[in-house]
Amino acid sequence: MNIAVVVRQVPDLIEPLEIAPSGTEFDFGSASFLLNESDDHALEQALLLKEAHGGHVTVVALDFGDVDNTLYTAAAKGADRIVKIARDDAPPPPRAAAVLYAEAIKPIAPELVLVGVQAHDELDGGVAPFLAAALGMPYVGVIRGVAVGAEPGAVAAFKEFPGAVMARMNVKLPAVLGILGADQPPRYVPVSRIRGAMKTTQFEESAAAAVSSEPLTAIARLYPPAAGSRAEMLSGSETEIASRIVDILAQKGLVK
Template sequence: MKIVVCIKQVIDVTFPFALDQEKIEPLEADIFYTVNPADLCAMEAALSLRESNGGEVIVIGCGPERVEKALKTCLAMGADQAMRIDAARLKPHSQAKALLLARAAAGLSPDLILCGSRSLDEGTGETPAAMAEYLGLPQITSVMALALSPDGQTVRAEKKLERGRRETIECPLPALLSLEAGVLKPRYAPLTGLLNAHAAQIDRHDVNSLEINNTEKMAVDSLRRQIRQSLPRPRPKKSFSLESGMTAEERMEMMMSGGMKKSNGDLLEGLPGDLGKKLSGILQEKVFK
């Protein structure tokens, strides 16, 4: 079985960074990158399927040269091959990336394509659906768990619905599945894997090598254009009003505390047995009365 995993390199938000107020983008000198968490879950699912069913795992990433570090992370985890697609000649939106990823995956003739449901930065969730449309494959989104049939002809997935509900879906292979973040714990890369990944060769492709002509390029570039970008509105501060009957001391105390009222509490002291009796009495008097 041949499994293709599509990954994205995103900003590691565990490290603080400054924001360019004009471009509304993080300053490149301040940021670190990591593999998108949902894509790591897809990678773990692919490696688990390979262990139980055999085959190979090929990981594909789209972006500049720095994306190769994310690809080598996946190679260290256990992927067999890695491929990077340079998307410099297309507009940086999800449909364009989906076209590149779909064209690269089609050349590999995979039995199963796994993606993360959405990225940590943009979070649109459009790329997996657009890839499935370009490839003409059945897709299952928001996957929480998956398993192959004994004959390897179908895949059964548990899909996440609203309010905690689940739906079990079965579809024939080849298919494309997008996994939710956190459904699996990605494995740690062993030392031998890190050393092998450091020396591994990564296949490189671009618009020309994937045979995307000018008509296709113009069509995908015209699908959308960004009108503007803005920062989220600041969270409103809690407001409070001073009552007319309050004393000057009470007014000052409320202003200093930001409108928070003092909570009255009793401190219980004594031996454990006595404390238990006091607590039981308080519960019976104020809670279970």
């Protein structure tokens, strides 16, 4: 199966996010970036399908942040082709980004496109459905596993619904799937394999870079959320605290 996977860089939140003086964008000056978690699962799912049934996995990414590191890691894991979309600045919001990804993916002519169902920089919506629209393919999101179905030209996609109900859906190909989780968590890639991939992997440049992608939304203001009502900390002796807890429970009508 010919599979394309979109991977995105998101800021690493171990460092606090800084808002630029303009107040409408982040200051990424000192931030570091890492692979978006659900994209990592999308890649893992693609590789699992390839390992089980053969095929070809192409990884598509916007050139941003530490993307090279991510792409070498993807190559070390077993991705066959790496396509990079050159950028001068930070990635555009999802709707515009989806157009770029679609342009890069079309020449690959994949039967299946996997992309993480969410990322914490999705300003105007998820990339995954926009990408499906741009490619003119059907879309199913929040997928927790993909299997090659009994029917030719289709895959089985698994989705979990509230109330602990799992659904198995037959999805006709080509299609875009928004992945929440792979069949199994992404495996560890040893550094020596990544270093090996750095020596052997060639990135391909996508012509999609030339496509203009005007954002449809604009940020008016970025600010930290206002603190709501804070938790009440109980202090005093054990007896005082215990009686206070009893009072609260009584007030809420939980005890009589």
